[in-house]
Amino acid sequence: MIALMLALLLAPVPDFTERVKEVIAHNAQPAALETAGYATIAAKLWRKEDPDWCSRRLVEILREGPRGDMFWMFPVTAIAYLDKGQLSGAARRTLRDSWRTYMPFRGDTENHWLLYYTSMYLMAQKWPGEGGELWFNGKSSAENFKEAEEWILWWVDTTTRRGQGEYDCTHYIGVYVLPMSYLAAWAEDDTMRKRATMMLEYLLADYAAEQLDGIYVGSHARTDDQQVVEKWNGISSDLGWLLFGLGMHTPSYGSYPFYYAVASAYEPPEILKRIATERPDGVLHKELKRTRHRWRFHKEQNGEVYKTTYLRSDYAVGSDQGGLLQPVQQHSWDVTWKVKDPRGVHNTLFTMHPYSGLLELQAYFTFAPDPATEVVYRSKKSYDSPDKLLGGSPYEQIMQDRDTVIALYDIAPGARFPHINGFFSKDLSVVVEDESGWIFARGGDAWIAYYPLAPYSWKPIAGGGRRLFSPHLKNGVVLQVAAASEFATLEAFRDAIRKLPLEVQLQPAPAVRFRSLRGADLHFRYGQERDFSSWKLFDGPFLQAERNSGNLELRHGSQRRLLDFRTLTVEEK
Amino acid sequence: MRWILWLMLAASAAGQSNARLHACVVNAKEWVVGARLAGSGLFRLDGVAGWEQLGFVHPMILAADYDRGDPATLYLAAGNGLIRARDGGRHWRVTTGWEVTELRDVTADRFLAGTVYFAHTAGIRKSSDGGETWVDADAGIDQKYCESLQADRAQQGRILAGCVNGIFLSEDGGGRWRRTGAEGVQVRRVVQSPHRPMEWLAGTQMAGLLRSRDGGRTWEAAGDVAVERNVYDIAFDPGQEDRIAVGGWSTGVLVSEDNGKSWERRSKGLPRWDIWSLAFDPGKPGRLYASVHEEALHVSEDAGKSWRNAGFDGSYIYRLQFFPEAAK
Numbered sequence: 001m002i003a004l005m006l007a008l009l010l011a012p013v014p015d016f017t018e019r020v021k022e023v024i025a026h027n028a029q030p031a032a033l034e035t036a037g038y039a040t041i042a043a044k045l046w047r048k049e050d051p052d053w054c055s056r057r058l059v060e061i062l063r064e065g066p067r068g069d070m071f072w073m074f075p076v077t078a079i080a081y082l083d084k085g086q087l088s089g090a091a092r093r094t095l096r097d098s099w100r101t102y103m104p105f106r107g108d109t110e111n112h113w114l115l116y117y118t119s120m121y122l123m124a125q126k127w128p129g130e131g132g133e134l135w136f137n138g139k140s141s142a143e144n145f146k147e148a149e150e151w152i153l154w155w156v157d158t159t160t161r162r163g164q165g166e167y168d169c170t171h172y173i174g175v176y177v178l179p180m181s182y183l184a185a186w187a188e189d190d191t192m193r194k195r196a197t198m199m200l201e202y203l204l205a206d207y208a209a210e211q212l213d214g215i216y217v218g219s220h221a222r223t224d225d226q227q228v229v230e231k232w233n234g235i236s237s238d239l240g241w242l243l244f245g246l247g248m249h250t251p252s253y254g255s256y257p258f259y260y261a262v263a264s265a266y267e268p269p270e271i272l273k274r275i276a277t278e279r280p281d282g283v284l285h286k287e288l289k290r291t292r293h294r295w296r297f298h299k300e301q302n303g304e305v306y307k308t309t310y311l312r313s314d315y316a317v318g319s320d321q322g323g324l325l326q327p328v329q330q331h332s333w334d335v336t337w338k339v340k341d342p343r344g345v346h347n348t349l350f351t352m353h354p355y356s357g358l359l360e361l362q363a364y365f366t367f368a369p370d371p372a373t374e375v376v377y378r379s380k381k382s383y384d385s386p387d388k389l390l391g392g393s394p395y396e397q398i399m400q401d402r403d404t405v406i407a408l409y410d411i412a413p414g415a416r417f418p419h420i421n422g423f424f425s426k427d428l429s430v431v432v433e434d435e436s437g438w439i440f441a442r443g444g445d446a447w448i449a450y451y452p453l454a455p456y457s458w459k460p461i462a463g464g465g466r467r468l469f470s471p472h473l474k475n476g477v478v479l480q481v482a483a484a485s486e487f488a489t490l491e492a493f494r495d496a497i498r499k500l501p502l503e504v505q506l507q508p509a510p511a512v513r514f515r516s517l518r519g520a521d522l523h524f525r526y527g528q529e530r531d532f533s534s535w536k537l538f539d540g541p542f543l544q545a546e547r548n549s550g551n552l553e554l555r556h557g558s559q560r561r562l563l564d565f566r567t568l569t570v571e572e573k
Numbered sequence: 574m575r576w577i578l579w580l581m582l583a584a585s586a587a588g589q590s591n592a593r594l595h596a597c598v599v600n601a602k603e604w605v606v607g608a609r610l611a612g613s614g615l616f617r618l619d620g621v622a623g624w625e626q627l628g629f630v631h632p633m634i635l636a637a638d639y640d641r642g643d644p645a646t647l648y649l650a651a652g653n654g655l656i657r658a659r660d661g662g663r664h665w666r667v668t669t670g671w672e673v674t675e676l677r678d679v680t681a682d683r684f685l686a687g688t689v690y691f692a693h694t695a696g697i698r699k700s701s702d703g704g705e706t707w708v709d710a711d712a713g714i715d716q717k718y719c720e721s722l723q724a725d726r727a728q729q730g731r732i733l734a735g736c737v738n739g740i741f742l743s744e745d746g747g748g749r750w751r752r753t754g755a756e757g758v759q760v761r762r763v764v765q766s767p768h769r770p771m772e773w774l775a776g777t778q779m780a781g782l783l784r785s786r787d788g789g790r791t792w793e794a795a796g797d798v799a800v801e802r803n804v805y806d807i808a809f810d811p812g813q814e815d816r817i818a819v820g821g822w823s824t825g826v827l828v829s830e831d832n833g834k835s836w837e838r839r840s841k842g843l844p845r846w847d848i849w850s851l852a853f854d855p856g857k858p859g860r861l862y863a864s865v866h867e868e869a870l871h872v873s874e875d876a877g878k879s880w881r882n883a884g885f886d887g888s889y890i891y892r893l894q895f896f897p898e899a900a901k
Contacts, residue, residue, distance in 0.1 A: 108652075368761070369822070370803055370823075
């Protein structure tokens with residue numbers, strides 16, 4: 001068994017074309033064909049096999065009644081474009097009629113809308129010149145096409161000038177890559193195809209610069225209860241494997257990478273592959289992003305998010321500035337260490353304040369006050385739990401300098417959960433509570449020093465690991481990470497950290513003075529004014545873009561690739 | 574002369590002996606975006622045939638109104654936009670584009686056919702051509718999210734809006750708004766009395782019930798009813814001048830028989846005290862409908878003193894409204 005696992009781990013990664021075929025083949029051969037769904041139909045149509053079964057099964061599924069809103073629209077759109085004369089007339093008519101008889105909900109997030117409008121764009125393109133009586137929304141093909149195109153253009157423009165709204169998501173990255181793959185493959189308009197291809201590069205460059213062997217690191221607009229601790233276990237890892245041959249894919253390869261594969265299967269350019277796979281030890285990368293739409297309580301509908309990620313060969317540290325930047329599933333900071341096989345491994349450490357409340361839910365959603373928390377809880381089970389490890393807080397502020405993080409908490413009296421949670425993984429090989437107040441730990445080949453600002457206790461976590469529980473309103477943590485190669489022993493690391501000047505105060509507001517292992521004198525006080533006016537859209541050795549620029553320059557070594565969305569040009573140097 | 578015709582139509586709807594109950598339903602227990610959704614959308618109660626669904630299944634229809642020039646045309650405030658539902662609600666067209674989402678309320682002008690307003694997540698819009706075109710109509714509202722909207726039935730051009738930061742009044746058909754009360758308070762509902770056109774009530778989030786006796790120009794607390802509760806709906810009984818019902822979260826159904834001077838909780842028989850919507854039947858004295866959160870629609874024949882289940886088990890109804898029979 002061990003030999004087999006070793007063989008699998010050491011087996012050469014197939015090239016891009018083979019990986020694409022592997023993903024599609026997996027979906028074309030389900031365990032039970034009689035209950036197979038849209039993905040199997042799409043896979044078989046792509047492979048040009050079993051057209052009779054595809055037609056029969058498509059009619060069966062559609063007659064059972066469409067469901068899933070925009071999540072129904074995108075597989076059906078793929079089937080319509082992969083048909084290429086293979087489906088029967090009856091199947092094609094049934095598919096067409098379903099866009100008259102079923103009204104998908106457009107949803108309430110940008111990922112919903114991108115799926116919805118990309119599907120509308122392509123289906124209106126496929127069935128041009130038809131009247132509103134043939135569409136569920138009563139609009140003609142021309143009207144639907146125009147509306148979809150306008151919104152897609154708005155989204156591209158806003159994203160390339162102000163940053164992505166649902167940024168850097170371990171799962172939802174797939175929901176953004178997929179529509180761009182569709183448009184890159186199937187839009188008849190040359191400029192839309194070009195724009196979508198450039199956006200694919202844009203989104204993938206964003207990911208390539210912030211991953212550790214395929215694992216999306218640092219802060220995320222959205223992740224989930226499992227992926228926040230087992231960071232590998234998401235669509236981003238499937239994409240890392242499919243596009244760059246990095247790390248490991250999940251057992252199902254992910255539905256969005258599959259539809260990416262059957263659409264454009266766009267192979268990233270060489271420079272993007274190099275950004276993803278050839279990186280020096282010690283890369284500082286900064287980004288500007290947007291909050292999700294805020295309907296209430298804020299002057300700006302989309303606030304700014306300032307992200308910092310520092311990547312070394314063996315670990316990465318990433319953060320945003322703190323605050324309620326996204327609803328429910330925000331993840332603000334962590335350290336992630338590299339592991340050979342990430343499956344089942346919780347290779348991360350972080351702290352957060354478990355906030356839940358109407359300030360968040362009514363800002364980002366249209367919920368009525370009373371059932372809001374209960375409605376969220378139905379699909380996000382941890383939302384109203386004091387033990388949760390997922391979500392942003394209005395009482396958290398974060399600063400980062402390379403591999404040092406200072407996270408401060410000033411929790412309002414009366415807050416629903418007046419404590420902070422620190423995630424200490426089952427996969428830390430060492431955890432030592434030092435008399436100095438520092439907690440020293442080792443994850444993979446990373447040394448981690450964690451200084452809690454207030455007293456704490458330990459609570460077990462279901463599934464392994466421990467939760468640092470600190471029930472103090474004025475709170476915080478100083479985190480310093482280093483590579484195992486820098487310190488031969490725990491003692492050497494401990495001695496180095498203990499020598500670093502550290503001053504902490506909690507009243508009237510938490511504040512820290514700390515000289516980091518890298519020699520930086522860091523002063524951070526909760527509530528202090530911070531000037532982010534010079535923060536760029538992308539700022540790192542691999543990606544550069546100014547605010548409002550509408551472009552992105554990819555850099556690697558002497559290579560340059562400029563994506564200019566204002567002129568829809570790609571310039572290679 | 575046309576406006577007289579519209580006024581007569583409006584009056585007939587208010588008199589409403591031939592009115593039909595419409596329900597904006599969400600059959601939503603356990604529903605999230607992308608899940609199968611059965612039985613949600615716009616429904617109409619036909620005395621003989623029972624409930625009939627009109628148009629598509631849709632998870633988010635929060636309110637409806639009918640065009641005073643063509644009562645067979647309904648306007649629906651929906652998640653996907655403003656839906657114009659012709660032929661009594663059967664044939665839908667989404668009249669708005671990507672600029673607006675998750676509409677909160679809709680109100681048709683009582684005097685001008687084809688003039689309609691809706692509130693959405695980022696303001697208020699107006700159409701003067703039956704929804705063919707829309708313009709922003711929220712100048713003067715500082716924080717744009719508005720949950721409730723109602724056109725004055727007695728004075729042309731007057732509209733009241735319940736917004737995230739108070740109650741706003743426009744006296745020029747949405748051209749300009751000014752806050753007239755409830756600053757700092759989220760307002761969930763504004764409703765005009767069918768008997769005394771200068772009297773309005775507003776339901777709020779955590780600030781109870783507010784009353785205006787001067788057409789919405791000034792507001793005051795309407796006693797101690799539903800204080801520190803969230804008021805979701807207000808219903809005036811069109812057949813009983815001083816009867817008002819109020820419902821909200823944990824309030825049950827509160828009924829006043831003296832125009833709001835005193836209130837009695839009338840919730841016996843209701844499975845829970847969380848109320849989304851209320852409506853008195855204009856054609857049946859004493860009949861009151863209440864939408865109970867994720868339980869069912871309930872009906873009382875004695876103005877709330879006793880209740881029985883009236884269908885839609887497991888659902889809740891955002892809004893119960895009576896529209897003229899002509900809408901059929």
